[in-house]
Amino acid sequence: MDFIQNFPFFSILLSLGSGVLTSIMDKRMARLWNTFILVVITVLSAVLFVYMLGTREPYTFMMGHFPAPWGNEIRAGVLEAGMALFFCLVMLFSLKGGQEHIDAEIEDTKVNLYYIMINLLLSSLLALIYTNDLFTAYVFVEINTISACGLIMITQSGRTIEAATRYMIMASLGSGLLLMGLCILYDITGHLLMSNIKDSIAYVYAQGTYNIPLIASIGMVVVGLAIKSALYPFHTWLPDAYGYSTASSAAILSSLVSKGYIFLLIKIFFRVVGFDIIVDSKIVNILFVFGLCGMIMGSVNAILEDDIRRMIAFSSVAQIGYIYMGLGLGTTIGIVASIFHILSHASTKSLLFIAGVGLTDASGGSKRFDDLTGSGYRNPAAGIAFTIGACSMVGIPLFSGFISKVQFAEAAVQNSLAKMLPTLICLAISTVLNAIYFMKTVIRLYTPVSKKTKKTQAGEAARASVREHPLYNISLVCMIILNVILGCCSQPIVDWITDGLAMFG
Amino acid sequence: MSRLLSEEEYRKTKAFKIKRWYRGDKDPYIGKVELKPQKPFAEDFSSMKQRIHDEALLKRKIYDIEHNRKLRAFSKLYSAISVVFVFTLIAILLYVVSYLPPVGNPANPDNNEVARKYIEDGMADTGAVNIVTGMILDYRAFDTLGESNVLFIATCTVLILLRVDNRSKKKEEEENDRLYEPKNDIILQKVAFFLVPMIIIYGIYVILNGHLSPGGGFSGGAIIGSGLILYVNAFGFKKIERFFTQKTYKWICFVSLLFYCLAKTYSFYCGAHHLETGIPLGTPGNILSSGLILPLNICVGMVVACTMYAFYAMFRKGGF
Numbered sequence: 078m079d080f081i082q083n084f085p086f087f088s089i090l091l092s093l094g095s096g097v098l099t100s101i102m103d104k105r106m107a108r109l110w111n112t113f114i115l116v117v118i119t120v121l122s123a124v125l126f127v128y129m130l131g132t133r134e135p136y137t138f139m140m141g142h143f144p145a146p147w148g149n150e151i152r153a154g155v156l157e158a159g160m161a162l163f164f165c166l167v168m169l170f171s172l173k174g175g176q177e178h179i180d181a182e183i184e185d186t187k188v189n190l191y192y193i194m195i196n197l198l199l200s201s202l203l204a205l206i207y208t209n210d211l212f213t214a215y216v217f218v219e220i221n222t223i224s225a226c227g228l229i230m231i232t233q234s235g236r237t238i239e240a241a242t243r244y245m246i247m248a249s250l251g252s253g254l255l256l257m258g259l260c261i262l263y264d265i266t267g268h269l270l271m272s273n274i275k276d277s278i279a280y281v282y283a284q285g286t287y288n289i290p291l292i293a294s295i296g297m298v299v300v301g302l303a304i305k306s307a308l309y310p311f312h313t314w315l316p317d318a319y320g321y322s323t324a325s326s327a328a329i330l331s332s333l334v335s336k337g338y339i340f341l342l343i344k345i346f347f348r349v350v351g352f353d354i355i356v357d358s359k360i361v362n363i364l365f366v367f368g369l370c371g372m373i374m375g376s377v378n379a380i381l382e383d384d385i386r387r388m389i390a391f392s393s394v395a396q397i398g399y400i401y402m403g404l405g406l407g408t409t410i411g412i413v414a415s416i417f418h419i420l421s422h423a424s425t426k427s428l429l430f431i432a433g434v435g436l437t438d439a440s441g442g443s444k445r446f447d448d449l450t451g452s453g454y455r456n457p458a459a460g461i462a463f464t465i466g467a468c469s470m471v472g473i474p475l476f477s478g479f480i481s482k483v484q485f486a487e488a489a490v491q492n493s494l495a496k497m498l499p500t501l502i503c504l505a506i507s508t509v510l511n512a513i514y515f516m517k518t519v520i521r522l523y524t525p526v527s528k529k530t531k532k533t534q535a536g537e538a539a540r541a542s543v544r545e546h547p548l549y550n551i552s553l554v555c556m557i558i559l560n561v562i563l564g565c566c567s568q569p570i571v572d573w574i575t576d577g578l579a580m581f582g
Numbered sequence: 583m584s585r586l587l588s589e590e591e592y593r594k595t596k597a598f599k600i601k602r603w604y605r606g607d608k609d610p611y612i613g614k615v616e617l618k619p620q621k622p623f624a625e626d627f628s629s630m631k632q633r634i635h636d637e638a639l640l641k642r643k644i645y646d647i648e649h650n651r652k653l654r655a656f657s658k659l660y661s662a663i664s665v666v667f668v669f670t671l672i673a674i675l676l677y678v679v680s681y682l683p684p685v686g687n688p689a690n691p692d693n694n695e696v697a698r699k700y701i702e703d704g705m706a707d708t709g710a711v712n713i714v715t716g717m718i719l720d721y722r723a724f725d726t727l728g729e730s731n732v733l734f735i736a737t738c739t740v741l742i743l744l745r746v747d748n749r750s751k752k753k754e755e756e757e758n759d760r761l762y763e764p765k766n767d768i769i770l771q772k773v774a775f776f777l778v779p780m781i782i783i784y785g786i787y788v789i790l791n792g793h794l795s796p797g798g799g800f801s802g803g804a805i806i807g808s809g810l811i812l813y814v815n816a817f818g819f820k821k822i823e824r825f826f827t828q829k830t831y832k833w834i835c836f837v838s839l840l841f842y843c844l845a846k847t848y849s850f851y852c853g854a855h856h857l858e859t860g861i862p863l864g865t866p867g868n869i870l871s872s873g874l875i876l877p878l879n880i881c882v883g884m885v886v887a888c889t890m891y892a893f894y895a896m897f898r899k900g901g902f
Contacts, residue, residue: 078855086850093731094843100738101836140724142853143707146696149724186747190738197735204728216728220735227739238743257675264682267692277691293678 084125085153085207086138088118092200099193107189111196115169122162129155135580137209146270152209156577160206160340166559167332167423168199174431174552175325182232182323191231198224202337211259212269214341218255222248225334228326229318240317247314251304258297261290271348282354292358295350299360302342306335308401309371312394319390324434331393332423339400339419343412347581356407365405365496369503371398376510384444385437388514389429392470395507396422399485406488406496409578414484416574421477421563428556429466435459435549436522446521453522460522462553467515469560472508477563709863709872710793719875727846730882733889734839740893746900755899765818774816781809789883793872799879803886810891819902828902831888838881845874
């Protein structure tokens with residue numbers, strides 16, 4: 078066994094242990110240590126990714142002295158390593174971009190608790206990516222949920238506590254459904270290890286003895302994870318949670334937490350149940366319909382919104398709809414498009430949240446559109462970054478959103494007519510709606526301030542020059558670069574995802 | 583009155599005291615119990631105005647079903663849909679359960695080689711007589727590591743929500759702590775005096791015998807935690823702070839979780855590379871046996887006990 082194959086194990090244990098370690102640190106030390114750990118894990122994941130691209134051979138890693146069906150096991154392939162690398166990068170950039178706000182908005186004595194949450198969130202994301210065991214996945218889903226809740230309510234205002242309560246209720250419902258689904262799966266297969274479950278499900282499905290519990294358990298797992306990742310009718314917790322928490326939290330929640338669950342769902346599709354059975358069970362069609370609804374309704378709600386942060390949050394609902402629509406197409410190419418959209422949306426949405434907070438700072442802290450007029454001039458870096466993020470979301474070529482839309486369209490035309498038409502129509506409508514609200518915002522950012530508004534209080538506060546931390550600008554640049562890389566060099570990335578999915582089976 | 587003793591001597595005996603208490607001449611609480619009566623409710627004019635305004639707004643926007651048709655339709659639809667939803671869910675689940683494999687049937691899918699190995703080789707592999715402990719702390723130790731971190735992060739979240747760090751506010755909470763419960767309750771103190779040591783010793787017993795008999799870190803920790811809560815209820819925060827403060831809590835949690843992480847990292851690493859850990863399993867049935875399980879049980883137990891106590895203290899006065 079090569080030494081590099083230890084890296085997934087090291088990354089999970091390192092972030093888990095540093096969460097514990099952070100509990101005795103003070104504010105500055107906690108921040109430094111967190112940055113250090115993030116960089117180390119990013120480097121480890123990058124090395125593993127390069128190594129995996131070389132060997133192209135997925136491997137399992139025994140956690141303990143006992144081989145797989147008895148002990149725990151993690152598994153790494155090309156897709157897992159790449160996802161881990163990408164998640165670490167996005168997390169690093171969002172934390173550094175919002176660092177000023179973390180310091181300003183959180184009580185001094187509680188900053189180290191924030192970094193505990195971040196460390197454990199990272200470890201749970203990594204464990205969800207690498208795990209080969211359904212119960213391990215469930216345990217880390219719990220950690221993920223609780224730490225996300227902490228991230229929401231660490232800025233203690235009424236709205237965030239309300240948002241955290243809503244999130245807790247919905248997420249508990251999701252966890253409960255997931256757990257029930259896993260219990261039924263265990264009852265009819267007798268295993269918790271993903272590859273063993275897949276074998277026995279294939280056997281059980283061929284025999285036809287337990288088809289009803291099987292379908293029900295798949296349904297519960299899918300609905301549970303869909304609730305947790307805010308698929309359209311279950312999205313009510315999302316706008317408040319993203320709209321009022323601190324900027325880094327919003328960026329991390331929207332780009333990583335919900336994506337971790339979706340990745341787990343894809344993993345369950347391919348590694349636990351088997352994609353043929355999933356398609357055969359017609360559950361994908363339900364996801365397809367809800368995904369389409371989400372694409373339209375999320376955008377409509379975003380248009381009606383008068384608060385920039387909540388608008389971006391509703392845009393997340395629409396983008397989650399895209400991802401589920403891709404899953405619902407029921408073809409491998411649709412899944413590839415979905416995974417690409419996970420990457421594209423994660424990089425873009427974190428950029429938008431971080432840029433958005435710069436713009437609101439330049440407008441005296443107000444998030445309302447009237448006060449944001451002309452803020453693109455007052456904070457040029459944030460203005461440019463927001464424009465780029467908006468272009469990417471709408472789907473302008475050069476940026477990542479364009480590629481994912483092309484991917485979705487390609488996946489749609491290879492499908493039957495019954496799915497192709499709605500997909501293409503909804504893609505078109507949703508793109509237009511996206512353009513309406515994002516371009517409206519961009520135009521407002523670059524509208525010069527009229528004399529009348531200058532005199533008002535918000536204008537007064539806005540004119541005070543904002544000097545952002547250099548770290549803020551650096552992280553914005555990094556996120557833009559990530560976005561452009563996804564948009565311009567998409568072919569190798571799509572190839573990598575396709576290969577990774579093939580290794581999943 | 584007594585015939586054998588003089589009046590003065592009789593007054594000193596226990597029998598007299600008990601009799602006096604029984605007749606109701608003396609209340610043992612008076613002069614001993616520290617009780618701060620709650621102040622009558624009073625509010626200043628501006629907050630009252632705000633409250634009345636809020637209540638009117640709430641009534642108009644949310645509860646005024648008479649004049650708001652849309653709201654009335656919505657609330658009716660909402661309750662109808664929720665009832666339908668719940669009953670559909672119950673029906674689906676019952677339907678599914680009726681198709682599950684029957685309980686206790688040896689041909690069930692979950693009676694497979696996994697469970698068989700746990701039962702047959704469990705003692706030889708892990709050195710633990712209690713198979714369940716062997717499973718959660720040795721076979722599937724990674725899950726349990728995650729599980730103890732769930733506890734840790736849950737306390738951290740409660741700390742975020744409830745810990746009071748502001749000094750003046752802290753003092754206020756300290757004062758208000760007396761509002762809800764009397765302190766120095768003699769009956770409670772006498773009972774706790776006997777019960778607390780026994781509860782804590784029983785908890786320690788459950789933890790230390792986790793690998794031999796039913797029990798283990800989670801249950802034993804919960805028992806110790808309840809003992810601590812009883813102690814603090816009877817004797818107050820000042821007494822418990824002589825041996826258990828926020829700092830102690832922090833360090834106990836830190837040391838035990840870190841030890842857990844490090845020990846398991848070592849054992850996972852050795853396991854994955856097929857190396858010997860060098861930790862002897864000992865004779866099954868002895869207290870010092872089963873390798874890492876005993877120290878890990880102690881760690882889990884300490885974390886659980888601290889978590890229980892911390893939750894209680896946080897909810898009571900936002901710190902300890």
